[in-house]
Amino acid sequence: MDMSFKEKSHWISLVSTVCIFGYYFYNIVMLEGVPAEEAKDVAKTLLLQAIVLSILVEAVLHGMLAATNHKAAEMGADERDKLFEYRGNQVGYTILVLGVVITLGRIITLEYNPELSNFYPSRQIPLLTAHILMFSFILSEVARFSVTLFNYRRGY
Amino acid sequence: MAGIPIVNRIREKRFFADEMTQQALADKVGVTRQTIMAIEKGKYSPSLEVAFKMAEVFECHLEDIFQYQPE
Numbered sequence: 001m002d003m004s005f006k007e008k009s010h011w012i013s014l015v016s017t018v019c020i021f022g023y024y025f026y027n028i029v030m031l032e033g034v035p036a037e038e039a040k041d042v043a044k045t046l047l048l049q050a051i052v053l054s055i056l057v058e059a060v061l062h063g064m065l066a067a068t069n070h071k072a073a074e075m076g077a078d079e080r081d082k083l084f085e086y087r088g089n090q091v092g093y094t095i096l097v098l099g100v101v102i103t104l105g106r107i108i109t110l111e112y113n114p115e116l117s118n119f120y121p122s123r124q125i126p127l128l129t130a131h132i133l134m135f136s137f138i139l140s141e142v143a144r145f146s147v148t149l150f151n152y153r154r155g156y
Numbered sequence: 157m158a159g160i161p162i163v164n165r166i167r168e169k170r171f172f173a174d175e176m177t178q179q180a181l182a183d184k185v186g187v188t189r190q191t192i193m194a195i196e197k198g199k200y201s202p203s204l205e206v207a208f209k210m211a212e213v214f215e216c217h218l219e220d221i222f223q224y225q226p227e
Contacts, residue, residue: 004190078187079203080194156160156199 005065005072006081007152012061014145016054021138024050028131040126047134084151092144099136103129161226166196169214169221185209 003011027046031039066073077085107129110117170176178192185192185206194200202210211218 002190002193004188006188007190072188075186075188078191079206080187080191080200155194155197 003152004081005069005075006077006085007149008065009062010145010148010152012065013058014142014149016057016061017138017141017145020050020054020057025131025135025138031126036126043126043131047130084148087151088144088146088148091147092140095143096136096140099133099140103132103136106132160198160201161224162201162222163198163225164195164222166192166210166221169210169216173214181210181213184213 024046028043031043034042166181170178170181178196179189182189182192186209187202187206191200191202195202207218207222210221214221
């Protein structure tokens with residue numbers, strides 16, 4: 001498959017994000033039913049692990065990619081790369097804003113109707129608001145990379 | 157792209173420029189080889205800047221490389 005440096009870079013970001021944060025969210029969902037205090041500690045550890053691992057994996061793989069192709073790494077994005085990134089950013093940003101609006105709506109609704117929280121079985125998941133925000137962010141990133149890569153594969 | 161009303165003669169121009177490779181042209185105009193490929197196939201319309209750089213590389217007018225052909 002004939003791929004530019006930037007396309008390979010986006011593939012690395014997409015695969016590492018899906019794998020690392022997929023594992024993270026799977027474990028977060030599995031925390032339902034675990035005692036609150038214990039679950040809070042586990043959730044915090046999982047989040048830190050995911051962030052650190054994500055930074056490490058991206059740095060190492062992008063470093064390897066740049067080492068095998070100095071010229072392309074130095075050149076950076078050309079106008080077509082920037083156009084595809086712009087299209088990806090548009091979709092990613094929309095999803096991120098939706099996530100923030102949903103989170104705000106949830107916070108305000110629960111603030112004025114605290115009795116509603118008793119109907120949420122998911123409230124057993126500790127730091128749920130933080131996880132919803134994190135999920136929105138990761139989903140927006142995945143959408144951003146996917147749309148950009150879709151444009152690369154389509155060719156225009 | 158379906159419906160780009162611009163055709164080009166880059167391939168022909170490269171051939172007559174000592175069979176210049178896509179990579180060589182890409183280096184001269186500051187884009188990737190994949191972008192040159194996309195332009196040649198008519199899938200992507202380059203910016204005016206890149207189009208003028210190509211004209212400079214091939215030492216010809218812009219219209220000799222790109223022609224606007226509305227359907």
